[in-house]
Amino acid sequence: MKTLITARGITKHFGATKALDGVDLEIFAGEVHVLLGENGAGKSTLVKVLAGIHGHDAGTIEGHASLAVIHQELALVPELSVAENLFLNRLPRRFGFVDRAEMRRRAPELLDRVGLDVDPDAKVKDLGIAQQQMIEIARALDKNAGVLILDEPTAVLTETETDRLLQIMAQLRQNGVGLVFITHHLDEIQRIADRITVLRDGRSVGVLGPKATTRHMIELMVGRPIDEQYPRAQQRPGQPLLSIEGLTKRGVFEDITIEVHAGEVVGIAGLVGAGRTEVARAAFGVDGYDRGTVKVDGKPLRRNDVQAAIKAGLGLVPEDRKGQGLVLTATVGQNLELVTLHDRDRKRLHDIAGKLRIKGRVEQPVKELSGGNQQKVVIGKWLLADPKVLILDEPTRGVDVGAKVEIYELINRMTAQGRAVLLVSSDLPEVIGMSDRVVVMAHGRVAGELPRGATQDQVMALAVQEISA
Amino acid sequence: MSTISIRKYAPKKYLAENGALAGLLLLALVIAIMQPAFLNAQNLLNVGVQAAVIAIMAFGMTFVVVAGGIDLSVGSIAALAAMVGALTAGPIGLVVGALCGLVNGALISYGKLPPFIATLAMLSVARGLTLVLSEGQPHETDALVTFLGSNLAPMVPLPLLLMLAFFGITGLILTRTNLGRRMYAIGGNEEAAKLSGIDVRKQKLWIYALSGLFAAAAGLVLAGRLGSAGPQAAAGYELDAIAAVVIGGASLSGGVGRATGTLVGALVLAVLRNGLNLLQVPPFWQQVVIGVVIALAALLDSLRRR
Numbered sequence: 001m002k003t004l005i006t007a008r009g010i011t012k013h014f015g016a017t018k019a020l021d022g023v024d025l026e027i028f029a030g031e032v033h034v035l036l037g038e039n040g041a042g043k044s045t046l047v048k049v050l051a052g053i054h055g056h057d058a059g060t061i062e063g064h065a066s067l068a069v070i071h072q073e074l075a076l077v078p079e080l081s082v083a084e085n086l087f088l089n090r091l092p093r094r095f096g097f098v099d100r101a102e103m104r105r106r107a108p109e110l111l112d113r114v115g116l117d118v119d120p121d122a123k124v125k126d127l128g129i130a131q132q133q134m135i136e137i138a139r140a141l142d143k144n145a146g147v148l149i150l151d152e153p154t155a156v157l158t159e160t161e162t163d164r165l166l167q168i169m170a171q172l173r174q175n176g177v178g179l180v181f182i183t184h185h186l187d188e189i190q191r192i193a194d195r196i197t198v199l200r201d202g203r204s205v206g207v208l209g210p211k212a213t214t215r216h217m218i219e220l221m222v223g224r225p226i227d228e229q230y231p232r233a234q235q236r237p238g239q240p241l242l243s244i245e246g247l248t249k250r251g252v253f254e255d256i257t258i259e260v261h262a263g264e265v266v267g268i269a270g271l272v273g274a275g276r277t278e279v280a281r282a283a284f285g286v287d288g289y290d291r292g293t294v295k296v297d298g299k300p301l302r303r304n305d306v307q308a309a310i311k312a313g314l315g316l317v318p319e320d321r322k323g324q325g326l327v328l329t330a331t332v333g334q335n336l337e338l339v340t341l342h343d344r345d346r347k348r349l350h351d352i353a354g355k356l357r358i359k360g361r362v363e364q365p366v367k368e369l370s371g372g373n374q375q376k377v378v379i380g381k382w383l384l385a386d387p388k389v390l391i392l393d394e395p396t397r398g399v400d401v402g403a404k405v406e407i408y409e410l411i412n413r414m415t416a417q418g419r420a421v422l423l424v425s426s427d428l429p430e431v432i433g434m435s436d437r438v439v440v441m442a443h444g445r446v447a448g449e450l451p452r453g454a455t456q457d458q459v460m461a462l463a464v465q466e467i468s469a
Numbered sequence: 470m471s472t473i474s475i476r477k478y479a480p481k482k483y484l485a486e487n488g489a490l491a492g493l494l495l496l497a498l499v500i501a502i503m504q505p506a507f508l509n510a511q512n513l514l515n516v517g518v519q520a521a522v523i524a525i526m527a528f529g530m531t532f533v534v535v536a537g538g539i540d541l542s543v544g545s546i547a548a549l550a551a552m553v554g555a556l557t558a559g560p561i562g563l564v565v566g567a568l569c570g571l572v573n574g575a576l577i578s579y580g581k582l583p584p585f586i587a588t589l590a591m592l593s594v595a596r597g598l599t600l601v602l603s604e605g606q607p608h609e610t611d612a613l614v615t616f617l618g619s620n621l622a623p624m625v626p627l628p629l630l631l632m633l634a635f636f637g638i639t640g641l642i643l644t645r646t647n648l649g650r651r652m653y654a655i656g657g658n659e660e661a662a663k664l665s666g667i668d669v670r671k672q673k674l675w676i677y678a679l680s681g682l683f684a685a686a687a688g689l690v691l692a693g694r695l696g697s698a699g700p701q702a703a704a705g706y707e708l709d710a711i712a713a714v715v716i717g718g719a720s721l722s723g724g725v726g727r728a729t730g731t732l733v734g735a736l737v738l739a740v741l742r743n744g745l746n747l748l749q750v751p752p753f754w755q756q757v758v759i760g761v762v763i764a765l766a767a768l769l770d771s772l773r774r775r
């Protein structure tokens with residue numbers, strides 16, 4: 001078998017943190033090689049060392065193929081068009097100027113390859129995060145590299161897009177491309193992995209074959225077994241805490257009615273573009289709407305007024321941690337207390353950081369944390385604020401299996417104290433496993449509601465249904 | 470853990486982390502070697518007094534820059550405040566300065582103008598009003614304002630003390646108040662700040678008002694030292710104030726900046742001017758050297774951050 005990359009004894013420090021500690025890795029032609037590990041285990045650092053973005057303190061790397069990398073954090077230019085982003089750095093030119101016609105001709109081909117149906121002239125900032133991710137993927141594919149590294153591409157994708165990506169990966173594998181794939185979704189690993197290198201605290205603790213069980217993977221990466229992946233503890237629902245009634249924003253969502261009671265977790269499932277995030281943002285007062293009302297604990301909220309929503313007891317963990325959730329220039333502690341500025345409580349701060357198992361110090365700049373740990377900070381900020389109703393938009397994006405369970409336990413604790421949670425998630429097992437009821441949205445409308453215990457097929461059947469207006 | 474904390478406060482490490490301070494000491498050393506008179510106590514006090522006006526202005530600018538904005542109008546506001554102060558009374562000058570800042574803030578947060586444009590407009594308006602009020606003539610300052618620029622006792626210049634007082638206030642606001650913490654949040658990620666319930670628009674109003682107030686104070690100190698308020702006073706000072714903030718390690722893209730940094734930045738500029746005079750460098754060449762040093766200081770800082 002042809003070896004494309006051989007890395008031996010890679011060690012990398014960031015100041016006093018040892019991010020990588022003598023890691024060996026071999027990438028073969030025609031294999032999907034999964035890197036598995038907890039948040040902060042060193043996966044992204046390893047990728048960046050391979051790509052030459054970070055230097056390394058010890059070890060050797062031998063490469064025999066060109067490399068394309070899709071990094072964990074999106075690297076698109078928001079103000080430029082889809083087509084311009086696709087060809088950034090090698091824009092087709094004519095007479096020294098950008099050849100827009102050529103660009104428009106070639107863009108649809110690439111977009112088609114990843115199954116993305118967007119206008120090549122649309123600005124990237126107007127697209128959802130999943131669509132942006134697919135553009136990154138298309139861009140990397142266009143390089144026809146010998147080795148393709150994908151750092152958590154599926155974290156922001158829904159089932160359909162993930163399926164598509166796995167198909168593309170299988171195709172590339174057949175063509176002899178070596179793929180490195182990072183994901184926290186163990187089911188994806190079982191579907192596509194040829195080999196799995198497990199990292200823990202910067203060390204490689206084992207290489208598994210394609211038949212590895214989830215249990216085995218978890219034990220190796222976390223160091224202990226996890227009994228229950230979705231430990232929902234249901235409560236008897238109390239009075240309605242969040243009532244969204246007939247909420248309508250023309251062309252975006254239509255007549256949305258959702259009620260969440262005290263002690264309840266209500267899930268919202270649906271495909272990308274179904275309007276779930278838009279409803280969450282409108283309810284929280286970030287965006288406006290045309291008709292309908294939002295009530296928290298019986299009191300109607302003024303539209304387009306985030307402060308009023310927060311004062312009434314509403315909270316929102318937004319889907320895009322880098323764009324909307326974090327102040328990257330500030331420390332972990334400063335981010336955690338962003339909502340609760342007025343009562344600075346050191347003890348609660350450390351408490352929540354510990355509960356979420358945030359790997360990093362409270363005084364550390366948040367941008368130095370690994371992706372999953374940054375996500376925990378966004379959630380921690382709102383848990384500290386302890387709102388009556390918390391809307392979570394894709395809360396466990398990029399969070400490892402062990403830490404997910406901690407977050408679910410914190411959700412349980414909220415509802416046990418009579419709070420309510422509205423859980424928007426593209427992770428079907430999660431939204432089904434943690435919700436007491438699942439509302440399914442399609443094309444900006446509520447397509448139906450399923451009780452606890454629904455199957456993924458039932459949810460998908462509603463999610464893909466065509467609604468005749 | 471104790472070994473770590475000891476190392477953290479070791480002077481060498483501290484200097485390495487504060488590129489601007491290291492630069493300041495290096496600069497002072499070079500000048501002192503070339504012209505020992507630099508170390509003369511009276512001369513050092515002069516440097517402090519010369520730094521005071523720019524420093525006070527730059528402290529106000531620090532708020533704005535940390536919050537991701539820029540204020541080009543501070544020089545003009547200083548002149549207007551001093552002129553109003555000379556024609557009426559000092560405190561009224563302060564109020565006028567804060568009001569100008571409020572207008573900046575309103576244009577930026579409610580009018581959604583880019584800070585560069587809003588404050589550029591104010592630069593012109595405030596300077597114009599100064600000219601109108603003064604009818605093109607300098608005006609003598611009253612006793613109160615003149616006192617601001619005088620010596621409290623021999624070897625105790627009040628401008629220097631005022632600079633230190635404003636330094637303390639700035640540090641307090643930045644690190645110990647909600648407004649200060651919000652400045653960092655807004656400058657670091659305005660969207661995240663908004664979604665965390667921070668009333669970004671209201672905060673910006675206060676931030677620019679503070680900048681206007683500090684500029685007015687700087688204008689009064691300047692007029693006090695000169696004994697009069699001139700129609701062209703403090704012209705171009707906004708660029709020195711911005712330079713001081715940036716030399717001090719703040720980022721013009723927002724979210725980063727500290728009071729100590731700005732103080733050091735202002736001192737760097739003052740030491741440099743003073744040294745060049747002592748070394749009898751011709752004024753035209755002084756401009757060149759100052760530009761080079763600003764670039765070097767910023768380079769030093771960006772290299773350190775890699």
Ligand SMILES: Nc1ncnc2c1ncn2[C@@H]1O[C@H](COP(=O)(O)OP(=O)(O)OP(=O)(O)O)[C@@H](O)[C@H]1O
Binds near residue numbers: 017018043367398
């Ligand atoms: N620029 C940096 N400065 C300081 N520390 C860093 C930096 N980048 C990463 N680290 C640290 O290195 C360790 C490994 O981080 P890395 O991003 O590789 O984790 P990861 O395995 O990709 O985690 P995740 O699953 O959350 O993405 C973490 O402890 C992180 O805080």
Ligand SMILES: [Mg+2]
Binds near residue numbers: 043371372
């Ligand atoms: Mg990572």
